[in-house]
Amino acid sequence: MIREFGTSDFLFILFAVRWTLLLSAIAFAGGAVGGLVIALARVSQNRIFSGLALGFIRVFQGTPLLMQLFLVFFGINIFGISVTPLLAAAIALTLHASAFLGEIWRGSIQAVPGGQHEASWALGLGYLDRMKSIILPQAARISVAPTVGFLVQLIKGTSLASIIGFVEMTRAGQIINNATFEPFTVFGLVAVFYFILCWPLSIAARQLERRFSRATAR
Amino acid sequence: MTERTSGAAAVRMEKVGKWFGDFHALKGIDLEVANGERIVICGPSGSGKSTLIRTLNQLEPVQEGRIFVDGMELTGGDRNVDAIRREVGMVFQSFNLFPHMTVLENCMIAPRKVKKIDKAEAEKTARHFLERVRIPEQADKYPAQLSGGQQQRVAIARALCMNPKLMLFDEPTSALDPEMVKEVLDTMIDLAQEGMTMLCVTHEMSFARSVADRIIFMDRGEIVEVAPPDRFFDAPEHERTRNFLGQISH
Numbered sequence: 001m002i003r004e005f006g007t008s009d010f011l012f013i014l015f016a017v018r019w020t021l022l023l024s025a026i027a028f029a030g031g032a033v034g035g036l037v038i039a040l041a042r043v044s045q046n047r048i049f050s051g052l053a054l055g056f057i058r059v060f061q062g063t064p065l066l067m068q069l070f071l072v073f074f075g076i077n078i079f080g081i082s083v084t085p086l087l088a089a090a091i092a093l094t095l096h097a098s099a100f101l102g103e104i105w106r107g108s109i110q111a112v113p114g115g116q117h118e119a120s121w122a123l124g125l126g127y128l129d130r131m132k133s134i135i136l137p138q139a140a141r142i143s144v145a146p147t148v149g150f151l152v153q154l155i156k157g158t159s160l161a162s163i164i165g166f167v168e169m170t171r172a173g174q175i176i177n178n179a180t181f182e183p184f185t186v187f188g189l190v191a192v193f194y195f196i197l198c199w200p201l202s203i204a205a206r207q208l209e210r211r212f213s214r215a216t217a218r
Numbered sequence: 219m220t221e222r223t224s225g226a227a228a229v230r231m232e233k234v235g236k237w238f239g240d241f242h243a244l245k246g247i248d249l250e251v252a253n254g255e256r257i258v259i260c261g262p263s264g265s266g267k268s269t270l271i272r273t274l275n276q277l278e279p280v281q282e283g284r285i286f287v288d289g290m291e292l293t294g295g296d297r298n299v300d301a302i303r304r305e306v307g308m309v310f311q312s313f314n315l316f317p318h319m320t321v322l323e324n325c326m327i328a329p330r331k332v333k334k335i336d337k338a339e340a341e342k343t344a345r346h347f348l349e350r351v352r353i354p355e356q357a358d359k360y361p362a363q364l365s366g367g368q369q370q371r372v373a374i375a376r377a378l379c380m381n382p383k384l385m386l387f388d389e390p391t392s393a394l395d396p397e398m399v400k401e402v403l404d405t406m407i408d409l410a411q412e413g414m415t416m417l418c419v420t421h422e423m424s425f426a427r428s429v430a431d432r433i434i435f436m437d438r439g440e441i442v443e444v445a446p447p448d449r450f451f452d453a454p455e456h457e458r459t460r461n462f463l464g465q466i467s468h
């Protein structure tokens with residue numbers, strides 16, 4: 001019944017890396033779009049937009065990611081619409097990432113000095129041009145390091161999708177462990193894979209931060 | 219529709235009132251500035267000088283009264299505000315250049331985005347005005363690579379690239395090291411001699427004396443005195459003006 005941990009088990013976990021990456025990529029891409037909308041709504045003069053965005057951020061930052069996954073997965077299934085674990089995880093992680101990136105980027109936008117808004121207003125630039133050409137490029141520099149930092153959290157966060165049955169890296173590890181009962185080897189290996197994904201990003205975040213702080217101090 | 223009376227004043231303010239919360243920052247401001255006129259605004263700190271000129275491009279919206287710029291009513295809707303912003307150039311104490319753009323890009327962005335002028339044309343205009351403020355050789359540098367005086371001249375060129383009818387200056391030399399004040403004032407004098415309508419908040423009294431057609435003295439949100447330089451400096455009517463002049467000449 002219980003077998004030795006072998007090459008095929010190793011490969012099974014290795015191939016599950018792509019599902020972790022795919023889920024991270026979807027959540028990050030979706031979260032980037034959602035986060036931009038949330039951040040712009042947060043800093044807008046419109047009380048309703050900014051209030052709604054604040055509520056969204058509070059809800060998703062104030063509840064565990066696991067509950068968000070459960071709510072999306074079981075919640076949608078209740079309505080008789082069947083969602084695959086991948087779709088449910090993608091939706092929940094996208095909402096989660098939208099809230100966190102929205103908050104990070106709100107802070108970055110507000111860190112751009114008020115004089116930049118004033119100068120672009122005085123030059124006659126419209127809202128979209130002010131944001132696109134003046135404010136967001138400067139906010140982007142400020143936000144690079146925390147954004148990459150969040151991406152690391154997000155990659156690790158995808159492991160929770162294992163609980164709703166999506167076979168990414170962590171779930172693959174559980175499956176292999178159930179067959180081999182070598183938790184130390186199996187989960188050690190899984191941890192190493194996460195580390196290999198996340199470590200370079202952490203380094204990149206640090207370097208980008210240094211590069212941009214030098215650029216702005218130019 | 220934007221109505222415009224021909225031969226209109228560059229600026230007309232009628233009983234303008236402005237509050238920051240409970241604080242009454244501008245009180246019953248009446249002011250008319252003719253085309254080509256050069257106005258210097260002075261007064262103690264907190265008297266509302268910045269607030270006054272910032273109402274003219276709606277960086278500060280007002281709660282009371284009417285404002286006309288070049289015959290268009292600023293207080294008459296967003297379309298007028300956008301049209302007026304295009305005609306009013308502003309230079310700030312802290313330059314406010316865009317740090318992620320070169321000097322040339324700083325000067326090209328508004329003509330390109332607002333006036334939809336093509337790139338080559340915008341670059342030509344930008345180089346022309348950089349020449350006029352005497353820093354054509356800095357075009358490809360970033361703002362942080364320039365001295366304060368150079369940055370402020372770029373800010374002036376950037377505003378001029380929109381061909382404004384009116385230029386607002388809010389203490390343009392106050393953040394500069396003393397040795398750079400002159401180069402910026404000289405640029406402003408050039409502009410005045412070319413007939414630009416200018417409203418300048420400044421403490422540079424020699425500039426005020428030699429360039430201004432009229433000097434406005436403000437105190438506690440009010441315009442206390444308006445007079446040509448000779449009368450303003452030599453025979454001010456109001457006690458508050460005399461006190462102020464007494465303080466700055468020591």
Ligand SMILES: Nc1ncnc2c1ncn2[C@@H]1O[C@H](COP(=O)(O)OP(=O)(O)OP(=O)(O)O)[C@@H](O)[C@H]1O
Nearest residue numbers: 238239241243261262263264265266267268269270
């Ligand atoms: N955004 C604001 N919120 C609240 N109060 C403000 C704001 N801006 C200006 N004020 C107040 O309005 C008054 C006028 O300010 P303003 O900046 O116009 O003065 P100023 O004459 O330009 O002074 P200074 O010479 O110091 O630049 C001051 O008392 C100031 O504290």
Ligand SMILES: [Mg+2]
Nearest residue numbers: 267268269388
């Ligand atoms: Mg001021």
